[in-house]
Amino acid sequence: MTLESPRVEDGAAIWRIARDSRALDLNSSYSYLLWCRDFSATSLVARAADGDPVAFVTGYLRPDRPGTLVVWQIAVDETHRGRGLAGVLLDALTARVSPEAVETTVTPDNTPSDRLFTAYAARHGLRLEREVLFDGRLFPDTADGAHQPEVLYRMSPFHTPGASL
Secondary structure, three states: OEEEOOOHHHHHHHHHHHHHHOOOOOOOHHHHHHHHHHOHHHOEEEEOOOOOEEEEEEEEEEOOEEEEEEEEEEEEOHHHOOOOHHHHHHHHHHHHHOOOEEEEEEOOOOHHHHHHHHHHHHHOOOEEEEEEEEOHHHOOOOOOOOOOOEEEEEEEOOOOOOOOO
């Protein structure tokens, strides 16, 4: 398995992995192509031996807080789950980006993501703060208006080598 920046050609596979996760809000296939083009420096794909993507993490640096990496989505193909690959992707991405903080949102019913980010914060000795970022009533595209709230997970502080604590 190799980890590398996504290429535009990976957009379709990333879209399929997100769709098949049944846990992520699926974006348009076009958005995954753009993500692979415009945010490849803050995203990673895990490739199987045949070169096909089997997992991904997408992220971006917040324009108003460029030291904050926002993890947009992370997903692992069903055939590769249970091996810690999501944690490996998070560790590799933050090692590459060297952020001051990491943010993501998790819905209350997404236990696997809660476990992933809670374990990530503990593994890196980070403070983990949680607060509702977007109330579920703000989402206009749910059939019954019952979108789960998006809870912001903010993990910090990261310390750079040689910095005083």
